[in-house]
Amino acid sequence: MADIIATNETILVVGGGISGMTAAIEAAECGKQVILIEKGPSVGGRVSQLYKYFPKLCHPTCGLEINLRRLKGNKNVRLLTMTEVSEVSGEAGNYSVTLKTTPRYVNENCTACGACSEVVDAEFDDAYNYGLGKRKGAYLPNKMAYPQRYVLDPQIIGTPDATKAKEACKYDAIDLEMQEESNTITVGAIIWATGWQPYDANKIQPYGYDRIANVITSVEFERLMDPHGPTGGKLLRPSDGKEAKDIAFIQCAGSRDRNYLKHCSRICCMASLKQTTYVRERYADEGKATVYYIDIRAIDRIDDFYQKVKADENVTFIKSKVARIDEDKASGNPILHGVNTEGYHRYANQHDLVVLAVGMEPSVAQDEFPVKVTINEEGFIEQDEANGAIFAAGCSADALDVNRAVQNATASALRAIQVVNRAAGMEG
Amino acid sequence: MADEIKIGAYICQGCGIGDRVDTAQLAQVAQRDAKASIVREHAFLCNAEGVKMIQDDIDNEGVNRVAICACSRRAKTEAFNFEGVAITRGNLREGVIWIRPDTDEARETTQDMADDYVRMAVTEAKYMTPPKGDDNTKYTPKVLIVGGGVSGMTAAVEAAKAGYQCTIVEKSGALGGAAAKAWKRIPQHAPYADPEDTGVAELIKAVEESDKITVHLNSHLTKTSGAPGRFSADITTESGSTTTENFGAIVQASGYFEYDARQLPELGYGKSANVVTQAELDAMAKEADGGPIKTKDGKEVNSVAFIQCAGQRSEKEGHLPYCSGHCCLTSIKQAMYFKDQNPDIDTNVIYTDLRTPGAGGEDFYRSGQQKGITFTKGAVSEVVASGDALEVKFKDLILDEDTSEKVDLVVLATGQVPNSGVDIEAMAAVVEGEEDGAEPEEPTAVQVPVESILNLTYRQGPDVPHLKYGFNDSHFICFPYETRRTGIYTTGPVRRPMDMQQAIEDATGAAMKAIQAIENAAKGRAAHPRSGDLSFPSFRREGCTQCKRCTVECPFGAIDEDEERYPQFNEERCRRCGTCMGACPVRVISFENYSVDSVGQQLKIVDIPDEFEEKPRILALACENDAYPALDMAAMNKVEYSAFVRVIPVRCLGSVNLIWITDALNSGYDGVVMMGCQKGENYQCHFVRGSEIAHVRMSKVDDTLQSLSLEPERVSVHEVAITDIERAPALINEMAETIEKIGMSPFKF
């Protein structure tokens, strides 16, 4: 990767999710030189794992397709996958950044024909499906993956599978000798868009995510609906593969809670409201949803979505933070215990499936930031002059929905452009 | 470019193509049937050597049209990326071998399919010209900003920091807008514990000190014309003097109106001077400036109730159906005004859902509780003025009882009503209604003074179309700034309800988009979603019948009418969707790289076997953004579909001209399947109305079918999403079954 051309007029965007892609593309479409790096093997981030967006109920891959086309067609953006920032020094307008690239073991000769995948035996948990399914040791991360190029799982390197994969490739695309690379580049500004991860539901002990098969997370639920997902788009529950028609949604699973994440993750209310429509989409009148909430935060213009869901008689709202979940051993049904605080009604409700609306945790832990920036208690990057020309975009800045993340990323692109334009001496 | 057309056709044998089809035959077809000048096969076209082979032909053989017959146009774009030539793709992998079984019986039809895709790719190339761009582009690095509030000033300051000139047009006599009337703002920085200075004064100072920003106070726009890169705006002052200036892009930050609380008599507004709105309370606090906030009659306040969602989130007549987003945090901020001054003042916030999102929101809520603000989940029914005090009657939703509270002051959290100008669609509906002799539509629930903000001279009306509830928001989740007027970006509460912090973020992003529009316009490049496309619609004036369909149907208002009532295309406003091309009954509109011919000739070159061969032909026109990728991904999953289909991606179903359907039926196709995006309220069409328009147009295809004595089932139009990887192939198969049922078309020659 010695051919990376970067100067102090280049903008580095860290993270290839919706925010990073947006920041990179928007800046590039302004004529700026951009290097977009992504830790994983393909861009798209969390949104590519969602079935639908609220409130329009449209498919994230639809917008992703457009963004990919913008990316493919723009020569101002250089995309580096499997790459992370390991070190940053310097100042606004002149940063020196060391990038670490881990081997993909597949070069640009790959045509995505899939022959390597067919011959490899080893299977691993599929991170794209949050471990709900398996993928081969040679794999295309997902059907929309860009670059459309296979990856070898490092765990098969040195095993007969690796050799088999190499032999199966007719295009000399598999390079088992690939090594980790390190490159130091100069850039003028950095947009930090490393996004979020779902809060680890195992930590919420009373909800039994680790013990009760039919307690899943909201991000996993998205995968069940996805036609590319582990169930081919069917709402089947994990314990017995039965159709889950009566589903409970537990809000603030990890959010607004000083034991876990003290902030409100903003998206989860709308996400659960959206997911109640999935139940109806799959099972029509047989589908039932119950939302256990503290406050429904369907903020601003899209409150009408809440009103619409509320009017659905198959959807029930209970103002309650669920206290704990047991399992009915015979049926495998989770039993939710708690108190409806509107008038004090105690309940022990059985459902087919429980979906925990897990919170958003910033992807990069506070003490692991390779750059010096001001981070608040929640782990988000504050807007601060002390950050120099390092600008947070999307969920690195706060818990944001896609719309706001993109808005924020667009703003960050301008902030970065201001710096590189200054560096270019363009300003009068 | 009056150059000679020289087509190179390149046939890849990789990924199993060579094993499954006879590529020598494909090469022959390319040369003999489609008249490619140079035809080459390659074992592995996308590798460096294959790419070099093509590049050499471009450099040395004068090849200027490249037909790559290999994988889908969505694959290997990095490799097949040649400058200065027109490129087409024949989809032999995802379109043929991956969707057909590898069996002896299937071999012949699979080969037929591949043959046709090669013919089509070469033919498309023949009818394409690499767009050379517009020579008349203008670079005007200057942004017009309408509105001098926080959003407008932020947009100006941020654009200026990037080196662009800005002009703010503000209708009042001062900068600052609604925010200037507030005492403090919701905190924007950790620890998010206390209200902070509004920052408005600093912002005004930054505007005034910038040598790049010009401000016109007491002014508004009386006329805006042109397009990105060459907008012309008449800025008229109160006294009536007008100056005309040119701009590259426009940011509309026209803000909001306060909801008229007089519509809430049940909450005591207008009955007691001690029932005020949040905006009024902020003014009172500004007046008090840290001292005790007093009522209008000069009394000290000992207790305050904040009533959330006053006239909001309600279907009642005269109420706002939405949530204004900031009011919960604003009430906390305002209760702190009291608590910080005197902790003994009782402040109670009565809410149904407390909405304090994100890190800062929740911190601020806790800080409010820490300061002793109480929060009651309740539904207020009435505020009664009884003597000096006010009685707030409400149902306590936790204790499940009707109760009341006596307070000195009531603050109503009323909402934001966007100042978004004329609702041009409602206007059009009224005009249409009047023409039909019908009653005009009911006026909207919330009445605000309606004056045009931009006074655009566009044929489609003077303002940016509203989305919902009067907001100029984008419809798209992934593209929040996209309006239906290219180069005009709306920002701040005119887009959706928001607080100051959000307005600042929003305006910075809008400034970014404005700058981008300027840069794109200067190079003749299309804006989102066909970013970078250098083509633009051209029309043959002599053939035009002035039917106006193109000007009416353009989703982006890009086409005006000239003095002689001919369509006048404004390239810089155009998004290249081709809806105009689809609309034109006399087919005089086309793009260099997309035209009635570039598609029409493709479908005509497809080999139509005669009736007795029992090989029907189905034409599928698929939206390139959703339906086509869905078919691609179906292929990756090896979902089989009929070998009789020939799929042509279209920019948008709106670009489909009826002639294609007529031609297809006339030339012996047995069925036509069209796949566009979801239409209607939650449309997913990236060109807004393309899919909808296509559905309307195709409802008229029955006439054509009737005149040909064909069954109506032979043409179907579907809404297909990118996730329909099972359904999209199924729709094709369905048509194949239908044909099997009703028989072959009699129009085969």
Add this chain to the structure above:
Amino acid sequence: MSTMNQAKVEKYRNDFLKEVTANVEEGEWVKMCMQCGVCAGSCPFGPYWEHPPQEIFMMIRAGKREEVLTSTSMWMCTSCYNCIARCPRELPITHIMHGLAHYADRLGLAPKNQPTRKFANLFWNNLTKKGRANELKLGIALYFMNGFIEGIKTALKMQKMGLNMFKTKRLSPMELLGGHGIKDTGGLHAILKKAREIELANAEKFNG
């Protein structure tokens, strides 16, 4: 109405939340509740309460002084700490419950016949006398808590267990005569007296 109660009513008028904040152990936390109800759902004794903690907190904010202070609810707390462990706002709910009970007791508003309250008083009096719990006396006192006849009945019922405990030396009949205690009973009493003074002084300070 006790004079102290009277004084508090006058002092705080209808602002019961302020009164709780000032007078109840950990009472300043009450305002931090966000009414999620996880405490109510987590309490193993939940079904037996009239008002779960979260509801009591709302009643405090709503100024339901009488109802809260005369309630038996907070006497039901067995200090299992489930609520504290789960409270998303980290309210020391167990302590607040005990604080409220104690405050109600001080004001003379606590329900007279609430059994856990009676038990608590007996236990406290038993314990503080000599610094060690006198199990025999405590047991007997508990048997007779609800009257003489009731006491006899319970004693007879428990006769066998009592004898077994004597036999295995788990209980000494000698305890009836004074019983064992700590070395410096006087010192303990002085400590308790001082503690009470501090508590009252604290309460007065809030009041002031």
